[in-house]
Amino acid sequence: NAGVTQTPKFRVLKTGQSMTLLCAQDMNHEYMYWYRQDPGMGLRLIHYSVGEGTTAKGEVPDGYNVSRLKKQNFLLGLESAAPSQTSVYFCASSNTGAETQYFGPGTRLLVL
């Protein structure tokens, strides 16, 4: 099992550009999450999903959209990137939502 994978590993964007980050898991987990990690601030929840076809807002959802069309994939979109979205983005998944979350390797995003 690959566990949780993320694509791409690193990306540079110009302000105003758009992009989609892909998260995939092969553990048949119901719950999936997107976090951003900034220095000194830990991990903050952007959006999450409790099952295929569902999405919900987390702590810092503004400027991001998500979709969960397939159970194994969770996409994070930035429609118009801003420098404040420079961060490391982690995806995670969990079987029941009340258990351990397993993290992907992260995507480092730089917005110029």
Place this chain on the structure above:
Amino acid sequence: GENVEQHPSTLSVQEGDSAVIKCTYSDSASNYFPWYKQELGKRPQLIIDIRSNVGEKKDQRIAVTLNKTAKHFSLHITETQPEDSAVYFCAALNDYKLSFGAGTTVTVRA
């Protein structure tokens, strides 16, 4: 929502000594408390967790304690080794969502 505070933000210990990291949470409905270790450039990895119906859990050199009344929980690492150097995050689970502390950078001096 849940608010998790973590202290200290940095911790330097001599190899072989113990390290203690403390966290407090605000929502008494939180019922699951994992600890993650993150090495530089890597993903957070679970090292130990505890549920609200348990007061203490131990796994080799690592232990976690939970005080539900006071709403705080702690990570204890004994006999620290150089490979314990990393950033450690506590978290609290509430309504399927984890809230993380800001992290503690642990440095083990040889």
